[in-house]
Amino acid sequence: AQTVTQSQPEMSVQEAETVTLSCTYDTSESNYYLFWYKQPPSRQMILVIRQEAYKQQNATENRFSVNFQKAAKSFSLKISDSQLGDTAMYFCAFGAGGTSYGKLTFGQGTILTVHP
Amino acid sequence: EPEVTQTPSHQVTQMGQEVILRCVPISNHLYFYWYRQILGQKVEFLVSFYNNEISEKSEIFDDQFSVERPDGSNFTLKIRSTKLEDSAMYFCASNQQGGRTNQPQHFGDGTRLSIL
Numbered sequence: 001a002q003t004v005t006q007s008q009p010e011m012s013v014q015e016a017e018t019v020t021l022s023c024t025y026d027t028s029e030s031n032y033y034l035f036w037y038k039q040p041p042s043r044q045m046i047l048v049i050r051q052e053a054y055k056q057q058n059a060t061e062n063r064f065s066v067n068f069q070k071a072a073k074s075f076s077l078k079i080s081d082s083q084l085g086d087t088a089m090y091f092c093a094f095g096a097g098g099t100s101y102g103k104l105t106f107g108q109g110t111i112l113t114v115h116p
Numbered sequence: 117e118p119e120v121t122q123t124p125s126h127q128v129t130q131m132g133q134e135v136i137l138r139c140v141p142i143s144n145h146l147y148f149y150w151y152r153q154i155l156g157q158k159v160e161f162l163v164s165f166y167n168n169e170i171s172e173k174s175e176i177f178d179d180q181f182s183v184e185r186p187d188g189s190n191f192t193l194k195i196r197s198t199k200l201e202d203s204a205m206y207f208c209a210s211n212q213q214g215g216r217t218n219q220p221q222h223f224g225d226g227t228r229l230s231i232l
Contacts, residue, residue: 046223097217103172104161104221
């Protein structure tokens with residue numbers, strides 16, 4: 001079974017600054033995907049960024065980038081030029097690949113607050 | 117952009133009653149999921165559904181729960197004899213290819229279930 005751990009219950013950052021959210025996972029799978037989802041106060045689950053385990057290159061999506069360390073089973077999210085709209089709960093999620101049916105295993109979440 | 121839609125947005129039910137939560141996944145998606153999020157806690161996988169049958173379920177998904185795709189569009193979660201601890205936000209999600217690619221799951225806005 002997979003486990004996902006987010007060790008930072010809460011983080012805060014000033015607008016325009018950079019913040020990094022941590023995530024570690026444990027799995028015996030060799031083919032998998034990792035995701036960061038954002039959940040604003042409206043409670044929607046919005047995909048932020050995704051990473052394939054077989055890709056060495058870290059994924060980037062505008063102001064969002066990841067630091068994927070496969071050997072260390074670490075998948076952190078960096079948010080650059082933080083904006084007030086980035087205030088949300090952020091969940092790291094693991095999805096087994098290959099022939100799996102794609103269920104996601106989520107971490108506990110990190111509440112990020114961006115201050116003006 | 118196509119969306120997953122869930123109804124109702126909020127359901128209040130007396131303990132012991134049956135409740136049906138409804139979801140309309142994205143039309144060309146083949147894999148469907150239900151997740152649960154108790155207030156302040158992480159998102160937990162309940163069940164996945166593919167080819168008109170349950171493909172995977174968690175230990176939470178006991179005999180009290182059932183899922184159905186009664187027609188070509190709706191995907192429902194039924195909870196029989198509800199308990200106080202069933203109070204949570206329930207998310208429906210869908211994707212096209214399960215775990216075979218990095219395609220993310222698309223989530224609905226959730227149904228907040230309150231058991232009195």
